[in-house]
Each structure stands twice: as structure tokens, then as C-alpha cells.
Amino acid sequence: MQVAIQGEPGSFSHEAAGNVFPEATILPCALSPEVFGALSQKEVEAAVIPIENSLAGSVVEHYDLLLHQDVAIESESLLRIRHNLIAVPESNLGRIRRVYSHPVALAQCRKFFEQHPAIEAVPFYDTAGSVKQLIELRDRNAAAIASVRAAEYYGGEILARGIEDNPENFTRFFVVRRRDDVRRSPAADKVSLAFTVENRPGTLVAALEVFAGQGTNLTKIESRPVQGKPWEYVFYVDYQLSSQARADIALDLLRQHCSMVKELGRYQAAQRVE
Template sequence: MQVAIQGELGSFSHEAAGKVFSEATILPCTLSADVFRALSQKEVDAAVIPIENSLAGSVVEHYDLLLDNDVAIESESLLRIRHNLIVVPGSSLESVQSVYSHPVALAQCRRFFAQHPEVEAIPFYDTAGSVKQLMELRDRSTAAIASARAAECYGGEILAADIEDNAENYTRFFVIRRRDDVLRNPNADKVSLAFTVENRPGTLVAALEVFASQGTNLTKIESRPVQGKPWQYVFYVDYQLSTQIRADIAFDLLRQHCSMVKELGRYQAAERAD
């Protein structure tokens, strides 16, 4: 089993993938587009991608890639995000002058930087990548913010654990496969889909009324601009299923009001776990 992720080994995506595929070989990719390319070209069996953080919001690029590629969502999971200050073993907090990490991670640890104004926060492309760089340079004046798995992967030492500002910090991940490889889940209770409507009064309202008419609970709606078509948008929605038949009916009704409808996946809603 080979699974692609975006980011370095030791990233939160790696941690999420490990919870689903404990024995899989992980293929780290630099870009999200590389993850989808590897999956589409059958270089891997599946991929694990973050789609939404409870504090930072949606990963909008991944919605666009889900729409543009012939893949489907097989399942979702929730990962509690725990940020840790990681150093070269034997370093002390007093010696740390700068901390590297992904900009989102740095923003989620503002309290730590407020308590240590002498420490400079420096953005880096990846949380785990910042630990990898730290351990390659062996610079005791720098530190990184990343997961405990990153410290384990690269031999770093956790100097301070759980330094995130908000404990209610979760990221929702999708497991995706090539569309033909995803079997319909009889226990699915959630649907993700994308649609576009014509740019005239009432079309979006008519589309949304479809969900209400079928007794579904719309849990998320996200809009993204259509590339090359100014002021036109793709709407991405998640909704809870009452029955599989109602989901089929909702899809057929949407096609009457929409110029494009694509179901991105039917799956079981993830349960929150610490």
C-alpha cells in the first residue's frame, strides 16, 4: 500500500495518513498538484489531504484539485493539531533566537511568542520541513514548531509541548482514491459535491432549496472562482444524508438547476477524537 501526502515525512498529513493506513509506505510530495498527479497516474494507491482546519478554514486549493481530477473521497478523519517547540537535543529555551514553521502554525502559537518577545517567528514552507532543516543545520539558536511525529522522524527534542493557543484545533482530512477504485459505502451519511449555476436571479436559491426539500442538513458551503471566467463561481457543499435514495434524488434535482454538478464523494462523517 502506497499513500501520497503533501509535505515532508513527520507532517500532520503524515500523522493523519498513519492513523488510517498504519502499514502503508508514505510518499511525500512537495506540491498538492503532485499528490493528485501521483494518484491519477497510479504511482500510489491512495492519498490523504487536509481539507479544512477548525481555526484557519478551508484548504481551497484542494477543492479545486478534487474538481479537476478523476478522484473521489473515500473517507474523512479528524486530527487534533498539537504544536510543539522542537530543538536540537540538549538545547535550552534561553539559547533559542528564532523559530521556523509554516505560517499557519506560527499564527496558531501567538501566545508563545507574546511570552517570549525575544524570539523571532520565521515562516517556512512546512512544519516538518522546518524540523528537518533544524536537524540538518544543528543550530542551537533556532527551533521549529511541528508535530511530535516530526521530532521523532528527525531526532529532534520537544522542549515545550502543546503550545498552540486554542485546544479546539482540529484538521479534517480526506482519504481519496481514483474514482473507479472507490466502492459505494452503504453506511455513508455525508456527501461532498460541487456545482455551478447560471448567473441570473434565483438560481443559487433554487439549488439550495433542493437540499431542504430532501430533508438534508447542509453542513458547509464554499465558493471558488471559475478559472478564466470572471465573476463566475463553483460552489462546494457538504451535507448529511438521511438515506442513500434521497442523495440520488438530490443529485438529479440539482442537475435541473445547475450547469454542472459533480459528486466528490459519499462517506461516513468522522468522529472527533483527541
């Protein structure tokens, strides 16, 4: 089985994909549209994408891609994000002057940089990619922030473990397949969908009352601008199912108030793991 991810081997997406598909061959892609392109063109059977971090928020680009591609969410998982300071073997913390990583990872390790004012935080496109570059350059005055998997994959040495500011750091990942290939779980208890409403008073309230009227628990709502239509928005929501039948009723009622409704996936909610 082949599974696409965005990012370098050793990234958190790679780790999440390995947890779900331990025997799969991973196809790393530089950009998110390439991930969805590989899936749509049947180069891979599935993709594993981050959709939300408990500290940094949503990966909005992925919501937009889910809306516009003929794919659907099959399942979700949670990954505890642990940031580690990784260097070239035989280096040491005292000689480090620059630390490379993705901007979000750097922002989640502010206390480390406050405790080491001589070290400069340098943004890089990918956590695992920063380790890859570090090992290729053999720069003993630099380090990277990434996962344990990245250190193992590229042969880096971990100088400090768990340097993230907040231990309540989790990323939610979706397994995405071509819509016709999705295998819906009989234990599905959660729905993700997108909808738009007409720009007139009360339409959003009427749409939200549908969820309340069906006894569903709305767990997330996010708005994104519609490209090419100023001041118009797509609303992305997650809600918990009280029953499969009520989920179908909610969708039918929602279509009465919305100009567009698309179910992005119906799946079993992920359980928190440490």
C-alpha cells in the same frame, strides 16, 4: 500499499495517513498537484489530504484539484493538531532566538510569541520541513514548531508541548482514490459535491432549496472563482444524508438548476477524537 501526502515525513498529513493506513508506505510530495498526479498515474493507491482546519479554514487548492481530477473521496478523518516547540538536542528555551514553521502553525501559536518577545517567528514551507532543516543545520539558537512525530522522525528534542493557542484545533482529512477504485461505505451518511449555477436571479436560492426540500442538513458551503471566467463561481458543499435514496434525488433535482454538478464523494462522517 503506497499512499501519497503533501509535505515532509513527520508532517501532520503523515500522521493522518498513518492513522488510516498504519502499514502503508508513505510517498511525500512537495506540492499538492504532485499528490494528485501520483494518484492519477497509479504510482500510489490512495492519497491523504487536508481539506479543512477548524481554526484556519479550508484548503481551497485541494477543492479545486478534487473538481478537476478523476478522483473521489472515500472517507474522512479528524486529527487533533498539537503544536510543539522542537529544537536540536541539548539546546534550551533560553537560547532560542528564531522559530521556524508553516505560517498557519505560527499564527496558531501567537500567545507563545507574546510570552517570549525575544523570539522571532520565521515562516517556512512545512512544519516537519522546518524540523528537518533545523536538525541538518544543528542550529542551537533556532527551533521549529511541528508535531511529536516530526520530532521523533528527525531526532529533535521537544522543549515545550501543546503551545497552540486554542485546544479546539482539528484538521479534517480526506482519503482520496481514483474514482473507479473508491469503495463506498454502506454506512455513508455524508456527501461532498461541487456545482455551478447560471448567472441569473434566483438560481443559487433554487439550488439550496433542493437540499432543504429533501430534508438534508447542509453542513458546509464555500465558493471559489472559476478560472478564466470573471465573477463566475463554483460552490462546494457538504451535506448529511437522510437516506441514500434522498441523496440521489437531491442530485437529480440539483442538475435541473445547475450548469454543472459533480459528486466529489459519499462517505461516513468522521467522529471527533482527542
